[in-house]
């Protein structure tokens with residue numbers, strides 16, 4: 738008997754970094770993982786690239802316009818109720834002021850302190866990659 742593969746939901750996450758800090762957003766009451774901090778983004782819709790998804794989500798969730806830069810890392814995580822593949826990319830702000838439409842808070846966190854906050858579990862490997870990148874010696 739063949740077993741169906743568990744469904745994996747593809748989610749894009751935007752790493753908005755500035756001066757050794759990164760922007761994180763807190764999932765609001767009533768949402769999956771309420772109270773956890775995450776890199777803003779969301780589920781990649783059918784036919785959408787991760788880049789398109791991030792531009793759409795930042796507009797919907799914060800009313801800002803961004804561009805998507807380099808890929809950071811991916812994290813595959815099994816929550817009790819769903820499996821997700823988180824694809825993280827650096828993003829840059831083009832225009833707009835952050836207005837909270839979905840989350841209940843945003844804040845800047847020093848990359849070296851990211852692993853100490855109440856991050857969504859799927860984000861922990863991404864935070865570890867960011868910390869590692871920050872600690873890499875600059876090539877002459």
Ligand SMILES: Nc1nc2c([nH]c(=O)n2[C@@H]2O[C@H](COP(=O)(O)OP(=O)(O)OP(=O)(O)O)[C@@H](O)[C@H]2O)c(=O)[nH]1
Nearest residue numbers: 748750768769770775776777778779780821857859860
């Ligand atoms: N946007 C985002 N979602 C994340 C991160 N880490 C993480 O585990 N997730 C999970 O990935 C899923 C992303 O979907 P979403 O942001 O569109 O969330 P949602 O509440 O609308 O999902 P739902 O429609 O299933 O309720 C959620 O289950 C969320 O908890 C992250 O860094 N960013």
